[in-house]
Amino acid sequence: MPGPADEDGTGEDETGAAAAGYRPLLFSIAYGMTGSVGDSEDIVQDAFLGLTRARRAGTVVADPKAYLTTAVTRLGINYLGSARVRRERYVGDWLPEPVVVPADRPGPAEYAELSDSLSMAFLVLLESLSPVERAVFMLREVFGYGYPEVARITGKSEVNCRKIFARARRHIAAGAGEGGAPPPARxxxxxxxxxxxxxxxxxxxxxxxxxxxxxxxxxxxxxxxxxxxxxxxxxxxxxxxxxxxxxxxxxxxxxxxxxxxxxxxxxxxxxxxxxxxxxxxxxxxxxxxxxxxxxxxxxxxxxxxxxxxxxxxxxxxxx
Incomplete structure (x- = not known):
């Protein structure tokens, strides 16, 4: 029998323990969508709470990673829909909230999945995309999900996801040509x-x-x-x-x-x-x-x- 789940969704059972190990990936997806550290942490927490509620209601979650990834992505899409107006009214240059790791020690686990693809320059480029375009592009380009997985996570058809990704990539390429970040050195x-x-x-x-x-x-x-x-x-x-x-x-x-x-x-x-x-x-x-x-x-x-x-x-x- 599985043990009780904690309120944050990281229960004592094996499934809960494994799900907790997905936090770095989930944070990275949420941060890539929002550009906000605090809101990303809230989105991840909400996803875990949803998993906990589903289990308590008797739902069998066979693939916690897929469940949580889907929840975080869709919460991120909803977040961007409400944040769009605030971004349009923003005064001056917009940059994402910085994710900072001291130079003399490894970063915390929540930031371990952050790659160079989540640099400030890249996140600024992503601002030109619609919420769904951003989700599809992030999942496919940054995190390497296949089109069937992207379709399942976003609730779109696989054919539609391919079109969305191609359109998003054109937008990103156009923005990079106007001053995007150069490839980093070693x-x-x-x-x-x-x-x-x-x-x-x-x-x-x-x-x-x-x-x-x-x-x-x-x-x-x-x-x-x-x-x-x-x-x-x-x-x-x-x-x-x-x-x-x-x-x-x-x-x-x-x-x-x-x-x-x-x-x-x-x-x-x-x-x-x-x-x-x-x-x-x-x-x-x-x-x-x-x-x-x-x-x-x-x-x-x-x-x-x-x-x-x-x-x-x-x-x-x-x-």
Whole structure:
């Protein structure tokens, strides 16, 4: 006889224990759909609660992984339908909530399935897709599901899923051609390049920074209208260099510190104020021995899952 299931769906029976092992995959699917750490965790939790309720009602779930994957995907589609209006009203650049793993230790299990395909640049590209297109594209392209499985999970026909995927891939290819992220360099190279970049920025070394920036480098900053950021993403070595040097000069004056981290599978850093509160998260796109793009999340609403949030960058009310 199976043992009782806990309220979170991870019961003591063998089936429940096995289902709990799917959390990393489920989180990755939810995060790929939503771009939100907190909402992804809620979606995964809701999926497990649904599994628990189904079992308590006497339903035999022969394949918990399929059940949970379907639940998470459909919850993600529903989430995107309600989030679409909020995204359209978003102030300034939109970036996903950063998934941060300290550079000196492995990440938590929930983030273990995150791949380079869930970088910030890729998630921004996915914003051009409809909720169903995003689900089909993620399941097929990122997680390697076959069309029969994608059809079952999304509730669409296999023929329809093939058409949806082809359409989504065209949208993604068009967006990537307009400034998508370049292929990443090897991990050892990116770690060293990121270290030198942040050291040069913190030390105000203009010559080193200038040599490290790609000619068409771009700086994206997500403040959500709540922090003081540049309204239009600057592009090119000189504009980006001036902004980076100005930012780090002000940070030195305020006693801000920087800690290396892996951000969405890419090298980056977390910025802390003098009281140890999170002020910003940086992610770097590195390729061909240069920094191709810098992405910075400053919106306090997207940093709370990392700890207490700083107020040094908050937009001050007039007067």
């Amino acid at each position: 991990q050892a190279e990116t770690e060293e390049l990121a270290r030198r970049f942040f050291e040069a920025a913190a030390g105000g070394d203009m010559d080193v920074l200038l040599r490290m920036l790609a000619p068409d480098v771009v700086l994206h900053t997500d403040g959500g209208g709540k922090t003081q950021v540049v309204e239009h993403p600057p592009a090119g070595r000189e504009p980006v260099l001036r902004l980076v040097l100005g930012l780090f000069r002000r940070c030195r004056q305020l006693g801000v510190s920087l800690r290396p981290a892996w951000v969405n599978g890419r090298p980056g850093a977390v910025m802390y104020d003098a009281r140890g509160r999170v002020a910003s998260v940086f992610e770097l796109d590195l390729a061909d021995g240069a920094v191709q793009a810098i992405r910075s999340v400053v919106n306090p609403d997207k940093l709370g899952h990392l700890g207490p949030v700083s107020d040094i960058a908050r937009r001050r009310p007039p007067g």
